[in-house]
Amino acid sequence: xxxFKDMRDLNKMSKQxxxxxxxxxxxxxxxxxQQVQADQATAERLANEGVDAQATVNMLQATGxxxxxxxxxxxxxxxxxNGHESQVNHTxxxxxxxxxxxxxxxxxPVKVDPNDPxxxxxxx
Numbered sequence: 001x002x003x004f005k006d007m008r009d010l011n012k013m014s015k016q017x018x019x020x021x022x023x024x025x026x027x028x029x030x031x032x033x034q035q036v037q038a039d040q041a042t043a044e045r046l047a048n049e050g051v052d053a054q055a056t057v058n059m060l061q062a063t064g065x066x067x068x069x070x071x072x073x074x075x076x077x078x079x080x081x082n083g084h085e086s087q088v089n090h091t092x093x094x095x096x097x098x099x100x101x102x103x104x105x106x107x108x109p110v111k112v113d114p115n116d117p118x119x120x121x122x123x124x
Contacts, residue, residue, distance in 0.1 A: 036067055039093070043121045050111030053081040055088070055122065057106045067093045073102070079110065079117050086117040098123060 059076040066072065075090045094102065102108065102122070113119035 036093075042119065046111040046113060046119065046121045049113075050121070051081060051114045053079055053110050053112045053117075053120075054107050055079045055110045055120070057102055057104055057108065058087075059104060060102060063091065070095055071099075073099075075102075075122070077110075077120075079112060079120060081112050081114075081117055084117075088118050088120065090118070090120060090122070092122055094122070 055077040057075060058078060060073050063072045063074050070093050072091060072093050075088075075092070077088045077090055079086045079088050108122055110120045110122050
């Protein structure tokens with residue numbers, strides 16, 4: 001008899017905790033998917049229309065997000081486009097194979113929007 005009482009008490013306790021709602025989870029998934037699609041569209045546009053440039057990695061840190069087992073990294077970069085330098089904060093999903101090349105002080109190739117140096121993609 002004690003086992004059934006314990007199960008009932010456990011059931012009551014579980015109802016006290018707020019459970020994540022499926023609707024909220026689906027909304028978060030949808031938002032994440034839309035962000036990935038927007039990032040892919042930007043990368044494709046810059047691959048076709050962007051200007052070749054160089055960026056020096058000043059700082060980088062993982063955001064804690066992963067997309068297809070690839071980490072999202074936040075960068076602080078100094079971007080040099082045709083002799084004009086800009087400080088840019090940039091977030092991008094990066095292949096784990098590239099992480100060794102993306103260390104502070106490293107210079108990496110980037111494609112930059114000719115009208116907005118803050119719009120860039122690393123490694124194209």
